[in-house]
Amino acid sequence: MDNNGNTIDEKDMKILEILRRDGRKSYTEIAKILDTSESSVRKRIKRMEEEGIIKGYRVEIDPPKIGYNVITFTGFDTNPEDFLSVAKKLCEFEEVKRVWTSTGDHMIMTEIWAKDGKELCEILFDKLGKIKGVRRICPTIILEQWK
Amino acid sequence: MDNNGNTIDEKDMKILEILRRDGRKSYTEIAKILDTSESSVRKRIKRMEEEGIIKGYRVEIDPPKIGYNVITFTGFDTNPEDFLSVAKKLCEFEEVKRVWTSTGDHMIMTEIWAKDGKELCEILFDKLGKIKGVRRICPTIILEQWK
DNA sequence: TTTGAAAATTGGCCTAA
DNA sequence: TTAGGCCAATTTTCAAA
Numbered sequence: 001m002d003n004n005g006n007t008i009d010e011k012d013m014k015i016l017e018i019l020r021r022d023g024r025k026s027y028t029e030i031a032k033i034l035d036t037s038e039s040s041v042r043k044r045i046k047r048m049e050e051e052g053i054i055k056g057y058r059v060e061i062d063p064p065k066i067g068y069n070v071i072t073f074t075g076f077d078t079n080p081e082d083f084l085s086v087a088k089k090l091c092e093f094e095e096v097k098r099v100w101t102s103t104g105d106h107m108i109m110t111e112i113w114a115k116d117g118k119e120l121c122e123i124l125f126d127k128l129g130k131i132k133g134v135r136r137i138c139p140t141i142i143l144e145q146w147k
Numbered sequence: 148m149d150n151n152g153n154t155i156d157e158k159d160m161k162i163l164e165i166l167r168r169d170g171r172k173s174y175t176e177i178a179k180i181l182d183t184s185e186s187s188v189r190k191r192i193k194r195m196e197e198e199g200i201i202k203g204y205r206v207e208i209d210p211p212k213i214g215y216n217v218i219t220f221t222g223f224d225t226n227p228e229d230f231l232s233v234a235k236k237l238c239e240f241e242e243v244k245r246v247w248t249s250t251g252d253h254m255i256m257t258e259i260w261a262k263d264g265k266e267l268c269e270i271l272f273d274k275l276g277k278i279k280g281v282r283r284i285c286p287t288i289i290l291e292q293w294k
Numbered sequence: 295t296t297t298g299a300a301a302a303t304t305g306g307c308c309t310a311a
Numbered sequence: 312t313t314a315g316g317c318c319a320a321t322t323t324t325c326a327a328a
Contacts, residue, residue, distance in 0.1 A: 008213050016208060023170050023204035026302060040315050053212040057170035060202040061163060066155050073220065073249070073256060075287075091294040099294040102220070104287035105252070109220060140251035147238040147246040175323060184295065189324075
């Protein structure tokens with residue numbers, strides 16, 4: 001029993017580990033790997049989905065291959081009183097793929113995709129920089145994903 | 148035709164968008180949404196997988212619900228000559244979920260999961276800090292994911 | 295694109311711990 | 312009470328035409 005009242009055992013962890021590598025693997029196949037029954041796997045996954053342990057399944061895309069050549073992690077600093085509204089506003093932009101609030105160097109961290117450097121500048125400074133309360137924008141450009 | 152010789156049309160993009168939201172959606176359902184045939188969708192997805200446009204499918208987990216209460220983006224600075232070996236070494240640790248090389252504040256960016264603050268310290272300073280060539284470790288703790 | 299066989303999914307019901 | 316086994320109906324997958 002963890003601190004959220006959810007029970008995760010060894011078998012659940014193994015299922016998650018398999019789905020982390022291949023989110024489309026069938027119940028039957030997972031069952032074969034773990035030497036158990038399909039129904040057991042299915043019911044465990046269903047439970048984890050219902051309890052929110054599994055938030056969903058996502059395709060992983062290679063951004064340059066669809067024309068997005070500039071991927072960044074971009075930190076935002078804001079006026080303290082505008083913090084929440086900036087975070088909320090950032091979520092609305094299609095170019096902003098992910099948004100986190102954080103401690104450390106920046107209050108808000110984002111993942112932003114752009115087709116090229118020119119487009120990145122437009123997104124960061126013409127669009128996001130004009131959100132009320134944004135103080136500083138600190139982009140980190142990803143060169144390569146290793147893991 | 149993009150700069151990697153891959154052709155992605157409107158329909159492919161729509162398929163990817165659907166899979167970005169639900170990576171387990173069936174070909175049949177995707178076909179229904181896009182008002183096309185199951186085999187068309189399936190063959191397009193197969194082609195995108197083969198061309199590496201689709202790198203894979205991943206389950207998305209809520210880390211605190213499986214006991215990982217501290218999620219960080221952690222930047223690493225290294226001696227220039229040790230840059231590659233550090234990046235490679237970081238990939239080997241089970242706690243280091245993702246590794247990127249990057250420009251900007253840090254040369255290497257990672258996503259690290261820990262059960263609590265104590266475990267995070269052990270990982271960062273006892274384990275990763277001892278990798279040869281690591282100069283500075285800059286963790287950003289994620290408070291909440293918004294998008 | 296259509297078709298048909300094989301495989302996977304899904305829900306319900308049952309048993310054992 | 313709950314996880315898992317079993318079965319049957321439906322849906323999906325997948326390759327050949």
